[in-house]
Amino acid sequence: MRDLSQHLEYFALNTATIRQWPLERVIDACARRGIRAIAPWHEDVEKVGLARTKRLLRDANVGLVGYCRGGLFPVSSAAERATVSERNRRVLDYARELDAPCVVLVVGGLPGALQGAPASRDLIDARAQVRDGIASLLDYARTLDMPLAIEPLHPMYAADRACINTLEQALDLCDELDPEGDGALGVAVDCYHVWWDPRLDEQIARAGKKRLLGFHVCDWLVPTRDMLNDRGMMGDGVIDIARMRGVIEAAGFSGFIEVEIFSSADWWQREGDDVLDTCIARYKTVI
């Protein structure tokens, strides 16, 4: 396993971890600490402006580890499908312009569910829509040379956020849509979503270096008080992150370790510098 204790060479920050700060401030704070990569969110980049974001990153000498995010494929109508497709292409355009190494896909669940009004109970159809949506987006992604990283989400999000819920399922899709495995399609493994999976180790090995496009870390708190925004700082929960990192690195992964913590009642209430310093300290000692 790589030694993380002495430097930040592999440290990356998902900017949602410090939602209390605007993107500009996150970039600046990372630069001052020698952090080399962030994962920004499309909505934030749109707010700042693409050209300005690009300039801020260049001036700060901060790159991207990934771009958040495409997906949300299942819909109820052709009109919605066109809107989703258009948005996803724009996300890829932005990611290309910012030289992101991949776009992360949160694939979506049942149509309408994220808005609180599920229009269907047909999970099989939702999964078929995801397959077709990724297939179509992949054609466009290849023209941009922009890899897509399917992120399996925890099964508790199957209804409203992502109906790809295990690494195995994500890899089955990769093998179906990209049988050559030339780097165009892979997975983002977030320990929060997959730590419980009895097939995890074997599927990480199956993924291998070519499919492993991202590794996200945070922790699972006991108890978890909110299904979306009560993720823990690494070391505060029950995930054996170091063990998982060992498995992932043994499979050939040598990329950044991206800290991504959604925490409305705790870390989003704290001073941003404290959050970032704590992330760094835990990165060096816990994972």
Place this chain on the structure above:
Amino acid sequence: MRDLSQHLEYFALNTATIRQWPLERVIDACARRGIRAIAPWHEDVEKVGLARTKRLLRDANVGLVGYCRGGLFPVSSAAERATVSERNRRVLDYARELDAPCVVLVVGGLPGALQGAPASRDLIDARAQVRDGIASLLDYARTLDMPLAIEPLHPMYAADRACINTLEQALDLCDELDPEGDGALGVAVDCYHVWWDPRLDEQIARAGKKRLLGFHVCDWLVPTRDMLNDRGMMGDGVIDIARMRGVIEAAGFSGFIEVEIFSSADWWQREGDDVLDTCIARYKTVI
């Protein structure tokens, strides 16, 4: 598929669905409606007393669909292990005395986690403890001729309630500990816990009549506001229960359909008779 619309022949009630009532009242209300079976909880039976519970059930002509529940195997010390083992044996003794067709096992998660103080991050060890715990309890269960039903719980309970999180994992355990499959060890399938699983249909078929010892229903609400006690009434959520029942009956299951709803903010606040009548109405029309 069986026709449920005309009678309550296959309707069973998990008594936690009407937590606002004492066990005596649940039994009486079921009897008056022609419900043939309930799944009571050991703590409630202890409160009422074993002999009295037995008499109440006999007088009401209500039987058991299962007995809740054994398990919670992973522990941190030999002393705790002895306590757990003793409790599980007592649960089996009670179930035998009440002529339950099986005891449901909620296997437990990381030691201490259910009490809010996880003593370990070792999920692999917890799973090994579960295997050893079931193996040991199975020996005792065989002497009583009392089948054990492993209930895989949703992955969101992996830390604190059950580290058996897929039907496949439960069946792997069954095959390991009871290779003959003579009816001593099987599974309880609760649609709330497994509906998201991409391998569900194939694993239900694998289970077959011999391993399918229980089928529990409720619904997954969107949004879900509480991870434990915000389960929905059948039809109010996104689970295609009828489809799943079709798969289970095609696999040979012909037992009771057990309604089990934990709902602290909604159904536990209503009048018990309304809850029960709604369960019956939905049983006849939705599932």
